[in-house]
Amino acid sequence: MQLLALFVGLFAVCSALGGCPAWSSQSIGSQDSSEGNRVSGAGLLSQGVAIGDVSSQRALLWLRTDGAAVVRVEWAPLPMGKQASTSAAVSATQSRTALFKTEAETDYTLTISLEGLIPSTRYRYHVVVGPAESSQPQPSGKPAATGEFVTLPDERTSAAVSFAWSGDLGSGGRCRQGVNGYPIFDVIRRYNPDFFLFLGDTIYGDHLCPSPPNEPGADFKATTLDAYRLRHRYQRGADALRRFLSGTPVYVVWDDHEVRNNFSGPFDEHMPAGRQALREYWPIASSLQDPHRLYRAVRYGADLELFILDVRQYRSRNGDRDSASKTMLGAAQLAWLLNGLRTSTATWKVIATPVPLSIPKGGDRSVPGNDGWAGGPDGTGFEQERQVIVDTILSHKVKNVVFLSGDVHWVQANAYDPNQDGVIDFHEYIAGPLSAPPGRFAPTQTALHPTELFYESGYHNFGLVRATKDNFHVSMVDETGQERVSHRIAAQ
Secondary structure, three states: OHHHHHHHHHHHHHHHOOOOOOOOOOOOOOOOOOOOOOOOOOOOOOOOEEEEOOOOOOEEEEEEOOOOEEEEEEEEEEOOOOOOOOHHHHOOOOEEOOOEEEOHHHOOEEEEEEOOOOOOOEEEEEEEEEEOOOOOOOOOOOOOEEEEEEOOOOOOOOOOEEEEEEOOEOHHHOOOOOOOOOOHHHHHHHOOOOEEEEEOOOOOOOOOEOOOOOOOOEOOOOOOHHHHHHHHHHHHOOHHHHHHHHHOOEEEEOOOOOOOOOOOHHHOOOHHHHHHHHHHHOOOOOOOOOOOOOOEEEEEOOOEEEEEOOOOOOOOOOOOOOOOOOOOOOHHHHHHHHHHHHHOOOOEEEEEOOOOOOOOOOOOOOOOOOOOOOOOOOOOOOHHHHHHHHHHHHHOOOOOEEEEEOOOOOEEEEEEOOOOOOOOOEEEEEOOOOEOOOOOOOOOOOOOOEEEEEEEOOOOEEEEEEEOOOEEEEEEEEOOOOEEEEEEEEOO
16 A cells, blocks of 8 residues: 555656656557557556456456555547547546445456447546545546547447457466467457457466466466466466457456366356356456356347357256256256347357367366267267257258357367258357467267368467458467468358
8 A cells, every 4th residue: 555655646746747747558459569558557457457348338347456445447438540648638537437446355356347338439448546545546647557448339230340269378388488478469469359259268277387487376276266366367467468458358258277177067166266266357247136147148230249158157067968958058048049049130140159069078087078069979968958059040040150169279160061951051160279288189070060161280379250241251360470271151
């Protein structure tokens, strides 16, 4: 708290002497190859900020203070295509939040909802931070963080969209190394995506990160809430990741390594702690009625609806034999997905499933049974529930369905014709890892009658989507920025 008071006092002196230096921030999604967005007053928000779960009328802002503090966010719309460059840019602030206090109970993290926004509008925000005992956080002087974001178009507006997706960060000892940590995030940022879909394994809490060669601080396996929190903080120590999160909106869901390999939520004693740490460290929207819910839909204009699945929290044991009662999604989530597919008016219906549709992922002695949708020779898997989803797509003639997945640590694309009528009914694209060893290839299971469009392994990567009402174009991009393989779908 003494440091916070000193910080505020220095800027009061600065103002008395004729004004403080101007501050600036690149816009969210800026294609700037320099250092990008900076968090002003980094000592107050040393792990940066993140904008996430942006909609046409709301955005969530995540932050963490180094100890108890009071926080307020101020924001105002900007003319599209323009950036503000001085602290006067929000002098006529149209909106501000109430004061929030960060507390030890949530590891000094906050996710603050900015409400009542206008679709397709660029906003400028300030985050001001002050001592916990203060009634006004930093009443004058330089904000602790600044930035911009753009709200999504409403569902009546047809708009092109570009977004990236991937998963698997820090596996197998390939953790933070050097100042920038995970440099692939600088590569993604150069593509200026409208948002990033993080398909799980945001940490590898059950893997060791030995030092050297990695930065110290994660050479342990997490099993407690404090340990999971520490693993998330370790990831945020990467400059490239902090730059990325301050400049690209994110939609985040978990897979297994936020807890442990191949876990089934209802049966894992560590799941509540891993889930709480995930919720504390990422801006994820959920209702007060169901605060643990992670599955949700994102509507980007008239042409894209994204269904983000939670494949962990409700699933049956992997080792159970497949049956009509075995579930990966749980009854409520499955009903939500099927209804969403039947009623969506978007051109493209995109289903984000952290585990792939047709690649058998066998377990081990500690967690037996197939971990993905595909079945195996032991009779496990989740094929019957998968078939319910496929039958809905076919029977309701749902067009332009695309699955995005990850988890297996290679890139692949499949076109599926499950009813064998010669017409492709949906596609699947698999990306990852961001930083992990390459996966061991497993042949695609044939029950859904796939045609393999491409397969590559051996490099870190992310998927890049460029979609319009007419086309859905996917490229797989490696850690150097090279687009290695691509495929385009024409809308039906």
